[in-house]
Amino acid sequence: MISSSDSITRTSSVLTAIISLIVAISIPAGYFVINYQHIGGSAKAEIALSARTIEGLVNNNPLSWQFEEIRLQEILERRLDLDNREKRIIRDMQGQIIAQTSEPLPNYAVTFSQLIYDSGTQVARVEVKRSISPLIARTALISVFSVLSGIIIFLLFRTFPLRAVRRAYHDLEENEQRLTLALKSGIFGVWDLDIKKNVMVWDDRMYEIYGVSRDSVKVVIDAWQNGIHLEDRDLALEDFRNGVLGEKVYNTEFRIDHPDGKVRYTKADGILIRDTEGKPLRMIGLNCDITERKQMEADKEKLEAQNLQLQKTESLGRMAGAIAHHFNNQLGVVIGNLEMAIDVLPQGAEPADILTASMQAAWKAAEMSGLMLTYLGQSSGEREPLDISETCLRSLPVLQAVIPGKVALETALPSPGPIIMANANRIQQVISNLATNAWEAIDKSQGVIHLNVKTVSPEEIPTAHRLPIGWQPQDSAYVCLEVTDTGSGIAANDFDKLFDPFFSSKFIGRGLGLPVVLGIVKVYGGAVTVESEPGRGSTFRVFLPLSAEEAAPRQPNEASQAPEMEWGGTVLLVDDEEMLRATAAAMLKSLGFLVLEAKDGVEAIEMFRERRDEIRFALCDLTMPRMNGWETLTALRKLAPDFPVILASGYDKAHVMSGDHPEWPQVFLG
Structure with missing residues (x-):
């Protein structure tokens, strides 16, 4: 099947060929005709002259003129045009030659x-046979040039003007094909409104967009109006009226209520057609279902909000971590001074009891600070292969001791259990916090807590209510620690706040149990999911990567006696916190040490150079200006390779000791 573009090209080519052919034929034909007429005209003029001369001879000698051959020869040879080759002949009425010229x-x-008359009677005729061979030759030469000119004209018109025509028509065809494809593929629905009759006509796709059948719609324009979502109807109808009146171009978006309760988004565009007087006559338009596009836009906005929340969380995390660290430092000063004050007071004295209560409060505050660091992922503990079922079993006595008597604890723990790489204390903290959250949800009523362990594939991990935000499984298998309760369930508006620090829906809660669970799980590359309905209990699932390593058998702790230590000597104490440094110095002095205090690593290096021989070891803080603990340790070892150094920090040991360092301390104090 030939396309319209090919048809136009073929038609244009044929027309161009005809024009070229006309040019190729008309020029030589015109030249031939004009010159032929010129030859004929001049020949006739000369014949007429010769005929009149012969008629004079005939009139003078009517009986013997035909015998005067010499005279007749002279008359025939008189020529005005000597350029043309010709032969002249005089014939009688019977056709016999009376005289002729000598040319072949x-x-x-x-x-x-031309006839010759004698007193009105035809007595003879003069003939001129003129050659047209030169005219034919010239005409042939001109024909060659005309044909070449026609070919050039054909090529020029075929190549340049038609190329633009073909390109324009090709673009038009492409646009028509796109529109046809869009209509055939069901993207657009077409409608036509007769404004005067207020009658609207839909194609099949419009019925699909509105979710109705053709048979169920009696009046299309009513179905169109009633199908618009109630919240969008006023604005949509106003846009439609403005478009029909020609006040603005009809281009709008609105929601559609399907009879089955589904809500779809549509985009409507219309073109107003006017009559000869400029009055609105018809409006033809397209509707396109844009529900998927709207969903993508909503997902994009949700993702941007999540990213913004992640940025805020990261910023708040850095701030909270810094506050907790500095808070720990100050608490260290408080606790250290309280301990020294208690030591100098008699046992049982009232001031000692007061100071002991104060120190207990300080330890609780330090514990709270530690929980914040755990939530922020800055306190994970040393990792080792753990049988998670065994870890749960070791936690059961403590859990059963704190869970109210009306709450039953049921377990499903495979033996041996799946292995994870984690710190046992941190995993027990996760189990304890989830169990505590479960029995607090049951409150004073009777209920059951289920503690289960199993192995799952990444595809089995739910995506709903899953944290951290944006977490995706990276390992081939995961261990699932599941805690289910029969409590009151979680309100829908509380889901997003469950893991926020200090959020609690219970009066007795501190609001750090679940945030600490999330912080620990996050450090181990896992995720937490929540499933709950009000009045039907809750299920918390912790997913941690399954490890291929084997858990080392745990030996019972044997009582060990610390080796005797020789007290005394000089200690190089390095810390930028003046009060903490003063407290540590006082405690070291109470143990019998001499203390050299340095406010940072640079000052410590200078002191060590001056008094290297008398310094026994260095106690160095990790986070300091100018030169931190690791840099100070490396610089000291360059001066004395075997020099003992103790690193101290308010941060977790696993967090501090991770990474590669050129030198390592003998001891870490956390």
């Missing part, structure tokens, strides 16, 4: 004749 008869010639 040309090959290609035309004959012209």
Whole structure:
């Protein structure tokens, strides 16, 4: 099947060929005709002159004129045009030659004749046979040039003007094909409104967009209006009226209520057609279902909000971590001074009891600070292969001791259990916090807590209510620690706040149990999911990567006696916190040490150079300006390779000791 573009190209080519052919034929034909007429005209003029001369001879000698051959020969040889080859002949009425010129008869010639009269009677005729061979030759040469000119004209018109026509028509065809494809593929629905009759016509796709059948719609325009979502109807109808009146271009978006309760988004565009007087006559338009696009936009906005929340969380995390660290430092000062004050007071004295209560409060505050660091992922503990079922079993006595008597604890723990790489204390903290959250949800009523362990594939991990935000499984298998309760369930508006620090829906809660669970799980590359309905209990699932390593058998702790230590000597104490440094110095002095205090690593290096021989070891803080603990340790070892150094920090040991360092301390104090 030939496309319209090919048809136009073929038609244009044929027309161009016809024009070129006309040019190729008309020029030589015109040249031939004009010159032929010129030859004929001049020949006739000369014949007429010769005929009148012969008629004079006939009139003077009517009986013997035909015998005057010499005279007749002279008359015939009188020529005005000497450029043309020709032969002249006088014939009687019977066709016999009376006289003729001596030239041979040309090959290609035309004959012209004129009658000779004697007193009105035809007595003879004069003939001129003039050659047209030169005219034919010139015409042939001109024909060659005309044909070449026609070919050039054909090529020019075929190549340049038609190329633009073909390109424009090709673009038009592409646009038409796109529109046809869009209509056929069901993207657009077409409608036509007769404004005067207020009658609207839909195609099949419009019925699909509105979720109705053709048979169920009696009046299309009513179905169109009633199908618009109630919240969008006023604005949509106003846009439609403005479009029909020609006040603005009809281009709008609105929601559609399907009879089955589904809500879809549509985009409507219309073109207003006017009559000869400029009055609105019809409006033709397209509707496109844009529900998927709207969903993508909503997902994009949700993702941007999540990213913004992640940025805020990261910023708040850095701030909270810094506050907790500095808070720990100050608590260290408080606790250290309280301990020294208690030591100098008699046992049982009232001030000692007061100071002991104060120190207990300080330890609780330090514990709270530690929980914040755990939530922020800055306190994970040393990792080792753990049988998670065994870890749960070791936690059961403590859990059963704190869970109210009306709450039953049921377990499903495979033996041996799946292995994870984690710190046992941190995993027990996760189990304890989830169990505590479960029995607090049951409150004073009777209920059951289920503690289960199993192995799952990444595809089995739910995506709903899953944290951290944006977490995706990276390992081939995961261990699932599941805690289910029969409590009151979680309100829908509380889901997003469950793991926020200090959020609690219970009066007795501190609001750090679940945040600490999330912080620990996050450090181990896992995730937490929540499933709950009000009045039907809750299920918390912790997913941690399954490890291929084997858990080392745990030996019972044996009582060990610390080796005797020789007290005394000089200690190089390095810390930028003046009060903490003063407290540590006082405690070291109470143990019998001499203390050299340095406010940072640079000052410590200078002191060590001056008094290297008398310094026994260094106690160095990790986070300091100018030169931190690791840099100070490396610089000291360059001066004395075997010099003992103790690193101290308010941060977790696993967090501090991770990474590669050129030198390592003998001891870490956390």
